[in-house]
Amino acid sequence: MTFSYQEFAREKMPALLADLKDLIAIDSVRNMDLATPEFPVGPGPVKALEKFLALADRDGFQTANIDNYAGVVTFGQGNQELGVAVHVDVVPPDEGWSQDPFTPWVKDGRVFGRGTSDNKGPALAAYYALLALKEAGFQPKKKISLIIGTDEETDWVGMKYYLQKRPAPDWVFSPDSSFPIVTGQAGLAVLKTDFIGKEATGLTLESFFAGQATNMIPAAATAVVSGENLEKIAAAFPDFLAKKGLTGEIKETASENGNCLKISLEGVSAHASVPWEGKNGACLLASFLRDFPFTGRAKNFLDFAGDLELEDYYGEKIGIANTDSEMGKSINCPAVFRYQRDQAEALPARPAT
Numbered sequence: 001m002t003f004s005y006q007e008f009a010r011e012k013m014p015a016l017l018a019d020l021k022d023l024i025a026i027d028s029v030r031n032m033d034l035a036t037p038e039f040p041v042g043p044g045p046v047k048a049l050e051k052f053l054a055l056a057d058r059d060g061f062q063t064a065n066i067d068n069y070a071g072v073v074t075f076g077q078g079n080q081e082l083g084v085a086v087h088v089d090v091v092p093p094d095e096g097w098s099q100d101p102f103t104p105w106v107k108d109g110r111v112f113g114r115g116t117s118d119n120k121g122p123a124l125a126a127y128y129a130l131l132a133l134k135e136a137g138f139q140p141k142k143k144i145s146l147i148i149g150t151d152e153e154t155d156w157v158g159m160k161y162y163l164q165k166r167p168a169p170d171w172v173f174s175p176d177s178s179f180p181i182v183t184g185q186a187g188l189a190v191l192k193t194d195f196i197g198k199e200a201t202g203l204t205l206e207s208f209f210a211g212q213a214t215n216m217i218p219a220a221a222t223a224v225v226s227g228e229n230l231e232k233i234a235a236a237f238p239d240f241l242a243k244k245g246l247t248g249e250i251k252e253t254a255s256e257n258g259n260c261l262k263i264s265l266e267g268v269s270a271h272a273s274v275p276w277e278g279k280n281g282a283c284l285l286a287s288f289l290r291d292f293p294f295t296g297r298a299k300n301f302l303d304f305a306g307d308l309e310l311e312d313y314y315g316e317k318i319g320i321a322n323t324d325s326e327m328g329k330s331i332n333c334p335a336v337f338r339y340q341r342d343q344a345e346a347l348p349a350r351p352a353t
Contacts, residue, residue: 003138008132019055019124020120025103029091030044030045038068041089041150041151044089045088045151052127053071053073056127061074067165069151069162070161072148075145076139076144077143080171081169082142085176087151087152087153087176088148090120091118091216094269101113102114118176118177119177126180130144195301195339197299199298203229205223205341209221211282211335211336217272217278219269220266221337222265223263224262236288246284247266276311280309280311282334286302287305287310
């Protein structure tokens with residue numbers, strides 16, 4: 001029996017694109033504020049899981065929903081199992097999108113939207129490969145299981161729960177952000193850095209905020225400063241933006257500590273595995289502010305974020321550089337920044353091995 005997978009792909013492309021657009025339209029960012037026993041990591045990932053399983057039900061596959069933590073699409077029988085691990089959760093979209101990231105669009109033959117490459121697109125490509133085998137009449141000698149996770153971007157809650165309920169496959173591969181196969185994936189270590197020092201007098205860093213997830217560099221960053229020399233900061237900011245090729249805004253505001261400047265900067269986001277492809281808005285904003293006479297804990301924070309972490313892609317300046325024979329250099333991604341006056345909390349960095 002012969003089967004033209006190229007012809008199958010051409011025939012199924014409109015259906016695949018329609019299914020992909022439906023999946024991308026679901027905001028499946030983990031939201032623990034809305035988590036319940038019914039929605040373990042929030043309603044969005046569950047909605048995307050249910051949609052994926054509904055597609056497989058439509059096409060006549062055997063499916064199972066594992067308590068809204070994970071799902072599985074099964075094809076074939078046998079004592080041994082090949083697992084294909086995918087996920088339907090996505091990282092939060094930053095502010096750098098030109099259009100709504102959950103309203104997918106096609107441009108120059110490419111589909112744009114949050115999750116297109118990580119991981120809804122590759123997950124659907126793997127699913128349609130399974131559908132091709134089914135429609136060709138192929139009968140596998142082993143069971144093939146497409147395992148769908150709901151929390152890959154953070155704590156792997158979905159897959160951990162799945163492995164509590166079902167045995168691990170004998171073999172497994174993951175088309176995560178690439179199709180058809182990923183041969184290795186970096187691990188994740190999150191380092192939290194706290195800062196000490198007396199609170200500043202004179203020029204004060206009231207707050208600093210950037211980043212939403214530890215596996216992506218932040219584009220947008222916002223700081224609020226009060227005290228002396230505010231006019232010098234306001235005057236210098238436009239030149240800094242022009243020199244760096246960035247956009248931003250600075251405006252006066254008020255707080256319990258008097259008049260303040262709210263400073264916003266827009267960089268370019270990128271995945272933590274390739275931070276050099278973006279412009280880290282947090283590190284760039286900190287690098288601008290550290291040229292002014294902050295003292296105490298604020299100075300320590302700005303020096304770390306705006307000097308040591310600025311373009312330190314391999315953790316060399318902060319002393320965590322490492323090289324693995326198979327995976328190469330560890331990657332450092334300063335990702336989440338939270339600074340409040342009188343409250344010590346700072347950023348995780350991401351060395352990956």
